[in-house]
Amino acid sequence: MTRNSFTRPALLFALSGALLLTSCKKNNDVNPATGSTGTSVTSPTSTSQGVNDWILANMQYYYLWNDKIPANPDKTLGPKEFFNSLLYDITNTANVNRDRFSWIRESAEELKASLGGQSKTTGIQYRLYYKDQSKTNLIGSVLYVLPGSPAVAAGFKRGDIFTSVNGQILTLSNYAELLAADALTFGMASLVNGVLTENVQKRQVTPVVFQEDPVLLDTTYTIGGKTVGYVVYNQFIPGVYNGSSTDKTFDNKLDNIFSKFKQKGVNELVLDLRYNPGGYVSSSTNLASLIGRNIDASKVFYAQQWNATVTADNDKKYGSGWNTQKFSAKAANIGGNLSRLFVLTSNSTASASELIINGLRPFMTVTTIGTTTVGKNVGSITISDDTGQIKWGMQPLTFRSANAQGFSDYATGFAPTVEVKEPSTGMKPFGDLTEPLLSEAIYQISGTRTTTRRGVANAAVLVDVASSIDQKAGGGNMFLEKSGELLK
Incomplete structure (x- = not known):
């Protein structure tokens, strides 16, 4: 060719x-x-x-x-x-x-x-855990539900627990096949006085091709004289997928949210990226440009480090600077009111999310709350055959990313500034001021705790096996690493 x-x-x-x-x-x-x-x-x-x-x-x-x-x-x-x-x-x-x-x-x-955020799905994003120390059976905990999806109509919400699919108890050997079925009947369970209890309730859901809106929640709080903005953002998607990346519906939605934040005088920001595995760099640049302090279109957000072959060709073709991405000038930027940023993280926070953390640190204090991120300091390109003769598409790694100070060494992830482990079950709704990660962010901002103790940093947490987040395109890990094994 x-x-x-x-x-x-x-x-x-x-x-x-x-x-x-x-x-x-x-x-x-x-x-x-x-x-x-x-x-x-x-x-x-x-x-x-x-x-x-x-x-x-x-x-x-x-x-x-x-x-x-x-x-x-x-x-x-x-x-x-x-x-x-x-x-x-x-x-x-x-x-x-x-x-x-x-x-x-x-x-x-x-x-x-x-x-582009479009896939066949029930709308349930979940994490699977070993049910107990025997490590035989699994339970599923619902992390969040896509608004407008079949799962919402079936009654699913964040924090729900399921133990079986289509009449079969979930195990390490069958969960992948069961959760990929064309129609799913979930057997539900609940926590009673801290004890997992099976119940007779069943919920039926049929997957459909669905477009995700990555902005799950935005709100503000007035606490201790501070105006706090809070955004739950679950994938870097510019807009509704239409065969290209030209639609900017979701980038524009974020612009409008930050415009409202600016009007309300938001002077502290909590960005919830705990379930965000990455996405489009253009959307990462857009979001960073809404947040960064003392930034403009002349400041470097990040740079790409390619192999010697591509670098030599592009140096000749474009000259210096072809691999540098600068911030965008945004009227809705609230950086002038911010001295710091709080980012909520987990082991599903990756790629474009980590780019936000790394890219903004040269310009402001970025405090991470939660658990260590994935450590995806590399980028890739989509390669396909436009003749139509080959139907395959591939996503090979093609560059490392570095911030304006040249830092790129985060392959082991960003350890949290403040460690708070999300509970495996019984999770609070997003935006609830007693939800552990958000609660800790509010404490760091105001000095006032919204719960009687600090998050669940020392609470018992079940051993996780896999997550639907990790299987999203651009997700944290297509190869799930558990106990030194590579699992597809």
């Missing part, structure tokens, strides 16, 4: 953590020229051999570790297995800088839609 046969990739902060499309037009113009061997990229065919040739040519040019690709990879493998065979040090859990986040999907169209 010629270089023009590839779609112009949009840059993403790759997934477990999540994926982020860049708004930088220069980077969107990057096209493959030759592989690292100097051979021309060939025309694709729909056979596995043809798909693998297409995968290899792109990886040899774009992949962050293109100098680590095996010299003679096994092209007899299926495309997914072949792609994985090219990834750098993927199974070496001792190497925190290995490739944990590149991924491939059989349908490029489904990949693009999921990055």
